[in-house]
Amino acid sequence: MTRAPLVFITGASSGIGQALAARYHAAGYRLALAARRGAEVTAWAQSQGIAAEEFAVYAADVRDVASITGAGRDCIASQGVPDVVIANAGISVGIDTAVLDDLEVMRATYETNNLGMAATFQPFVRAMCERGSGRLVGIASVAGIRGLPGHGAYCSSKAAVISYCESLRGECRPHGVKVVTIAPGYIDTPLTRHNRYGMPFLMAPERFAHKAFDAIAAGASFRTIPWQMGVVSKLLRMLPNALFDAVLAGRPRKRRLGE
Incomplete structure (x- = not known):
C-alpha cells in the first residue's frame, strides 16, 4: 500500500506552523512536527483528532544545530524522507543598536531565522536530490524587502532568508x-499581536x-x-531612499x- 506523503514543519506549536500542519493534514499528509514545546504539539494534534500513526513530534530547538539536524535524521529513520520540508520557526523582536544587550537579541534572531533554517534543511537536501523530488520551503517576510526602523535584526534576517533560498534553489534545481520562498505579510499570530503600528491586510493564519x-x-x-x-x-522597494525615509x-x- 502506498504511504501518504509526508511534510516536516518547524515552529509547529503555534501560529503559521500550526495552521500549516492543519492544512497539510486536511490534504492527507502525514505530519512530522518539530518544536521546542513538543508536549504542546502532541496535545494539539490529539485535540484535532489526528491518529497516532499520522503524526510524529520531534522536540528540537532550531538554534541548536545538533538538536534540529538530529530531529531531521530521526524523521528520515522513522517516517521516511519528507515530500515537503517547511522551515517556519522564527522570532521577531525589535532592537536598538545603541543598547549593548540588544546585540544578543540580534544573535538569537540570526541563529533562529537563518542558521536554524539551513540546519532544518540540511538532513534532507541530499536525500531529496538523490530521490529527484521534494519541496524545501523557507518562510521569509515582506519585512525582508526593506529595512524598518527598530526592526534591524528581523528585517535583515528575512532579507537573508530570501537570498539564501534563492541560492539553494539554484543548487537544487538540477536534481x-x-x-519555495514564502513571504508573509501581516498574519494574526502571537508574533504580531503586540505590534504598536498599523498592519494592513492582516490575514488569519488559516487563510x-x-x-x-x-x-x-x-x-x-x-x-x-x-x-x-x-x-x-x-512599491516600497521602488521608492528613492529620501522618500522612503x-x-x-x-x-x-x-x-x-x-517592552
Missing part, C-alpha cells in the same frame, strides 16, 4: 528539488496556510501572501525585548 499550500504545491519560486502586500513591498518618519518602532 528535481524545488525551493494564509491555504494560500501557502497552493503556492508550495505549484512549486512557486517566490510568493508574497497576501498578494496586496506584495504590491506594497514592490520620509514615509517612515515617526513610525512606531518594533517592541524590544521586555
